Amino acid sequence: MTRIRAAVCHAFGAPLRIEEVELRAPHSAEVEVTLGAVAICHSDISYAEGIWGGTLPAVYGHEAAGTVTALGPQAGGLALGDKVVVTLIRSCGTCPSCAGAHPAHCETPAPATGPLSLPDGRPLMQAMHCGAFAEKVVVDRSQIAPIPDALPMEAAALLACGVITGVGAVINTGAVRPGEDVVVIGAGGVGLNAIQGARIAGARRIVAVDLNASKLEDARTFGATDTLLADADAPAATRALLGRGADAVFVTVGAIAAFQIAPDYLAPRGRVVLVGMPAVGAMASYEPGNLAAAGQALIGSKMGDAVIARDIPWLCDLHAQGRLQLETLISGRWRLEQINEAIADTRSGAARRNVILF
Numbered sequence: 001m002t003r004i005r006a007a008v009c010h011a012f013g014a015p016l017r018i019e020e021v022e023l024r025a026p027h028s029a030e031v032e033v034t035l036g037a038v039a040i041c042h043s044d045i046s047y048a049e050g051i052w053g054g055t056l057p058a059v060y061g062h063e064a065a066g067t068v069t070a071l072g073p074q075a076g077g078l079a080l081g082d083k084v085v086v087t088l089i090r091s092c093g094t095c096p097s098c099a100g101a102h103p104a105h106c107e108t109p110a111p112a113t114g115p116l117s118l119p120d121g122r123p124l125m126q127a128m129h130c131g132a133f134a135e136k137v138v139v140d141r142s143q144i145a146p147i148p149d150a151l152p153m154e155a156a157a158l159l160a161c162g163v164i165t166g167v168g169a170v171i172n173t174g175a176v177r178p179g180e181d182v183v184v185i186g187a188g189g190v191g192l193n194a195i196q197g198a199r200i201a202g203a204r205r206i207v208a209v210d211l212n213a214s215k216l217e218d219a220r221t222f223g224a225t226d227t228l229l230a231d232a233d234a235p236a237a238t239r240a241l242l243g244r245g246a247d248a249v250f251v252t253v254g255a256i257a258a259f260q261i262a263p264d265y266l267a268p269r270g271r272v273v274l275v276g277m278p279a280v281g282a283m284a285s286y287e288p289g290n291l292a293a294a295g296q297a298l299i300g301s302k303m304g305d306a307v308i309a310r311d312i313p314w315l316c317d318l319h320a321q322g323r324l325q326l327e328t329l330i331s332g333r334w335r336l337e338q339i340n341e342a343i344a345d346t347r348s349g350a351a352r353r354n355v356i357l358f
Contacts, residue, residue: 001025006059006116006134007339008124012050015340016133021059021124022117023134025070029141030115031078032070033086036153038132039063040339040346040354041161041189042254043277047127048343051279058125059116061132062088065147065156066358075141083151084144087160087308088128091142103142104303110140133339135358145312151319154333154355155326158189159312161303162353163326165275166193166252168304168311170201174248174273178202183238183246183265185230186253187215189329189353190275192222194250196324199223207238207246212349222325235264245270252276259284263296271297329353 002023007016026032044060046052064086068078078084090110091103098106114126115138124131131137147156166189170176182198184191187210198206199222207226208219216227226241228234239245245267251258254276262272263286291298304311318324331351334342342354 002136003119004135005336006131007061007336008057008059009048010057012048012056016048016343018337018339020119021134022119023136023138024115024117026072026075026115026138028072029074030072030138031068031075031141031144032136032138033064033066033084033144034069034136035064035066035086035132035134035358037065037157037358038356039157039160039162040342040356042346043128043161044133045343045347046254046277046279053280054127055125057118058127059131059133060127061134062128062130063157063161064130064132064137065153065160069136072141078141078144078146083147083149083153083156085147085156085160085308085312086130086132086137086139087143087145087164088130089143089303089306089308090129090140093142101307102305103307104305133336133356135336145308147312148316148320151316152327154330154357155319157355158326158329158353159315162189162329163193163315163324164306164308164311165304166190167197167200167315168306169250169252169273169275169301170194170197170248172305173299173301174250174271176201176203176248179204180247181205181207181242181267183207183209183249184219184224185209185249185251185258185262186276187212187219187224188253188349191250191252192218192329192352194252194275195219195222195224200318200323205242207241209234218352221328230258232261235261238265248273250275254278256282256284263291263298266294266296269295271299274298274300330355333357
């Protein structure tokens with residue numbers, strides 16, 4: 001066992017507590033990574049607030065990068081000292097979803113007990129298979145993707161969730177083609193990456209919609225051609241801009257109002273891609289006859305339907321070419337001891353991404 005510092009959640013809605021916990025050595029195909037950076041995702045906040053339930057005590061955090069410092073006997077393809085991204089996409093490689101190149105939907109349950117425990121021996125939940133609000137993690141080899149040595153840890157960490165979720169929703173799930181028109185509802189961390197994805201895909205017009213005017217300014221720097229404040233008139237304004245409805249609409253926030261209005265932006269045969277995650281039990285309603293008559297679709301997108309061994313090297317190369325922004329996504333850099341302040345800043349809605357540096 002190795003003793004490390006971690007931010008532990010003991011009660012939903014309460015501040016995280018920095019304390020020492022135990023991390024066992026990697027078994028089988030597991031990898032130990034000493035972290036250089038972990039970003040704060042709204043999913044971490046939702047779990048810590050109890051919106052999606054879960055087991056406590058727990059260590060959250062799932063958007064991380066670091067250096068390989070120990071390997072299980074079956075963890076092939078890596079060496080000590082390798083720089084890597086740590087993702088929550090744990091895949092068995094053999095179930096129907098994994099075999100069909102959809103590892104984010106792996107159907108094989110993870111082991112019931114993880115590598116973390118409290119000093120008195122009580123189990124400590126490794127949330128989202130990562131538990132990366134900590135100095136080190138032990139994760140399955142399938143969750144790891146090597147990155148170039150030149151890529152800073154704080155930028156690399158964003159690839160683990162926010163970037164692959166946003167870009168992947170556009171490229172993998174939404175299959176946006178050159179010349180299509182795109183609407184992105186929400187210009188936060190994931191939304192900005194969906195905008196980047198639409199630009200990379202060759203979209204003709206990219207309309208960013210948000211309640212916050214300052215976020216719309218950000219959206220233009222990431223590739224939005226047009227911006228609109230989110231209100232009941234935004235679908236009609238979008239049609240006026242485009243000359244018709246949008247081919248693809250990406251809902252990147254968890255607000256039910258955004259899900260409810262999203263089909264109103266669509267052209268015939270358009271699709272709404274549902275990326276944001278509302279609270280458990282939240283409901284939206286649609287008139288299915290309208291969708292059927294127009295040949296429109298509602299599609300869910302989890303983690304951008306990413307295949308990390310394919311997509312993360314591609315994204316690293318785009319960044320090296322100057323075609324994918326990473327560093328400019330970072331709003332603030334914090335120490336682990338400041339994690340509650342960083343979470344509060346993220347919760348305020350003003351941040352693109354806050355990053356904890358180790």
